[in-house]
Amino acid sequence: MAFVSGSKTQPIPDKELLARHVAGDPGAFSELVQRHRDRMWAVALRTLGDPEDASDALQDAFLSAYRAAERFRGDAAVTTWLHRIVVNACLDRLRRRAIRPVVSMGDDATFDAVAPKTPDPTVAHELSLDVTAALQRIPYEQRAALILVDMMGYAVDEAAAVLQVPPGTIKSRCARGRARLLPLLGHLRNRPAGGNVESTEEGGGIPT
C-alpha cells in the first residue's frame, strides 16, 4: 500500500517531514526534496521529453509544493500529492509549449535534446532515449498513465489518485497507450520482428 517502499528505511516519515516544514523547520522540506527528486525527475523528463522543460517543471513543482504544504490534508501519501503537483507542472509546460510555437525539431534534433551530455552513452541509455522519444508521440493522458503504471511501477489505484481520474480510466489509457506505442517501439523488442505488423497505428499523438 505504501507508495514508496524505501520510506520504511527512512527515519522520518514523509508526512512528519511535511508537518515539520509547515511548523517552520527550515531543513525539512529540503530533506523531502532530496528523498524524492530522482523519481520526480524521471516522471517529469519522461512526460516532457526535454531536459530543459523537465528542469523548469520540476523546479516549479517543488516550489509549488513548498508553498502549498499547509494545504496538504494528509489523507493521501505525500508522494501521491507530490506526483500530482509534478504532473500538473508538466501539463502546464505542455500547454505553454502549445501556445508559444517552438522551432520545429526534426527527429534527430529531438534525440539530441534528450541525449545525455556524457560522451559515453551505454546501450541501456539508448534504450531509455528511444522510450522517452516514443512516449512523446502518444497523447499526454496515455503517456502520464503509462509512466506511472508501467514505468514507475505504481498500482492502478495509486496512479488514479495522482491523476485524479477513476481507476478504469487509468486502465483504459494504459491499454490504448500501449497499443499506440507498440509500432513506435518495434525496434526495441527482443522477439523477431513480426513480418505482418501493419503500421496503420501511426502515432498521431503529438501532445496538444
Place this chain on the structure above:
Amino acid sequence: MNTADLSPHLDLDTLADLAEGLLDEDQATIAGEHLAGCPQCRERSAELADVSRILAEAPMPPISAEFSARLDAAIAAEIAANPPGSHDHPELQRFSRRRRQMQLLSAAAAAVVVVGGAATIARSMHSSGSDLAKDHVPADSPPSTGQGKGKGPKPMAVPAPADPKSGTDYRDSTLAAQIKTVLAAHKLAPQDLTDQTQACVSSVTKGVRPQLVDVARYNGTPATIIVLPGQGSAHDVWITGGNCSILKHTTISG
C-alpha cells in the same frame, strides 16, 4: 479452427483492452475465440505485453549535477524569501526551534575551524568576484572541517590574513544601524569563506554581487550577514545560520 480466417484480425486497441480486462463479456468472448485460432493475433498480443516490459526496464534517467544544484539554490532562496512555519502547530514549532538551536551550535563548532583555517582556504569571494554564483557549489557539499587535513600548513601556525570580519553581534533592534556602520567603515570585500558558507551565500545572492558578507554573530549566535543592493539606495539583508537556514530576511533603507 478456421474462425481466424473468417473473422477480421483484432486491432491493437482491442487486444490491449482485452489484456487489461476492459472488454465487456460478449466482446471478450468473441476476441478470445479469435485469438484461439489466430497465431498472428496471439503474436501481437504478446508484443503488447512486451511494451509494458520495455517501459518497466527503461533505466531511470539520471538527474544532472547542474540541475541538482540549481534546484537546491531555488529552494534555499524560497526558504529565505518565504520562511516556513508562520502558521499554527505550536508543538511542532517548539520542536523545530530546539532543532534550530542545535544547528546553530554545530555551526559554532564549524566557525572555529573557519577562523583557524582561513589561510589554507585560499578561495576568496573577492577574487572570484561576480563569478561567485557560477561556481555552483552544491549547497549540500560536505562541511569544510576536514579540508585542510594533511594539506598545507597547520592552521594554527599561520596567522590569519588581514581579517575583514567586523566582529559585530547584530541585534534585531539595532540591525539597520549596525549594517550601515559596518558598510561605511569596512567597505568590506567579501571575505574568505568556507565552501559551505560560500555555497550558502551563492544560494542567496543568485548572481548578484553582495555589498557585504560578514561572518559574524546575530543575536549572540554565529551567523552570516549578507547584504545585497536593494531598491534604490536600500539594502536587502539576509542572515543565515547553520545549515544555511535563513534566520532573517529584511530590507533596510539606504
